[in-house]
Amino acid sequence: MSKEKIISSLDNLIFACLVIYSLTFITNINTKFLFFAFYICILKLFFIKPKINLSTKHIHFIILFITCLFISLISNNLLQLDNITEYKSDVLNPLIGLIIFFIYKITYKKFLILLSTFSISLSINALIILYHSYLGEVGRPVGLCDFHYMFLAGVNLLIIPFILTYSLNKTTYYNKLHWLFRFTIFINIPALIFENTRIVWLAFCIIFPLVIFLGIKNKFKAFLIICCIAIYSFGIFQMSPQSTNRLESITNNSYENQPNYERLLMWQSASNMFIEHPIFGVGYGNYYTNYISEYRSPLAREYQRHPHNTFLEKLSEAGILGGISYLLLILYFIFNSVKTFIKNKNPINLSYLACILAYSIGCLTDCLYSSYNLKELTYIFYLFTGIYLILNSYIKQEHQYE
Secondary structure, eight states: OOOOHHHHHHHHHHHHHHHHHHHHSTTTTHHHHHHHHHHHHHHHHEEEEEEEOOOOOOHHEEEEEEEEHHHHHHHHHHOOHHHHHHHHHIIIGGGGHHHHHHHHOOHHHHHHHHHHHHHHHHHHHHHHHHHHHHHOOOOOOTTOOSHHHSHHHHHHHEEEEEEEHHTTOOSSSSSTHHHHHHHHHHHHHHHHHTOOOHHHHHHHHHHHHHHHHHHHHHHHHHHHHHHHHHHHHHHHHOOOOOHOOOOOOTTTOOOOHHHHHHHHHHHHHHHHHHHTHHHHOOOOHHHHHHIIIIIIOOOOOOOSOOOHHHHHHHHHHHHHHHHHHHHHHHHHHHHHHHHHHHHOOOOOHHHHHHOOOOHHHHHTTTTOOSSSHHHHHHHHHHHHHHHHHHHHSEEEEEEEEE
């Protein structure tokens, strides 16, 4: 077999792993196929000599961020094994979602196939959530998801903006795919409401009108679609008193409203950690031990392992270095996606802009990026970032045969 055929076969295997990952990402085997894809990429290096040209600073800001967290790690923990393992698991391992696209060049056509399989997974999960809600299940239904309900909330923030954007556009390769995406949005709106995650509601109250208004040239049509979605969502809320009560509690910061009041206490605790450890923080992975031993408020009723705010988490654990590097990373990603969308008004740029904005809003009330117990979200974050970069030619590959 020639090297060209071997490389083509390896590329097909990589794509197959990505498709299987997109079909299983909400189960407990979700990252295994990403690692399989990564290992096949390593195998591919035996047959090619890649030359990578970068025309973006995304990688610089990622490196700055992970370096600042590592400085905090060695400054506070003296390279303790548990903290190193946590750093590798939460911060370094998810980078494979991005590194894959330095070796494997996904095409626009394959991206649409991949997005359609993500869409199918979310649709199936949404139908199960609706079924459980129909049976009277209360609380935070997650369907097939094997992880914490905030994982599913983060998944929605990362993937739904892509599906929404492409539901408004007939694709170049598959004109019928937008109907699949529209069905996914239609079925996920009630599922999102029944999941009772208020920050997701807030994010999509901003992102849905933004995407529809920017994604449809006919602004009157866009206005009508926004109104229809608002009426549809309002009707769904009337079917769920629990969801209506949670919506009404968003601005209630009294002691009786534990989720909101508890967050204020945790934010104060994280701020105090930063004030007393401003340069390097309390050390990567050390938030919880410091929180329960010294900084937990006497009024607190929970023992949370993170402060429910990604910026404050980085600020408390890694000091000014971690907090500022995280803020710079997110701001640059938003700035670049805005600039790219203004320059090239195509769906991939609009969807990535909406994704980053929704994800950043979610990070205001939870720790969704390189954080304890939600590291799987960071794999998806880097996966879609890599797709965005390669489809915009920010990553250019020139492979030479060995």
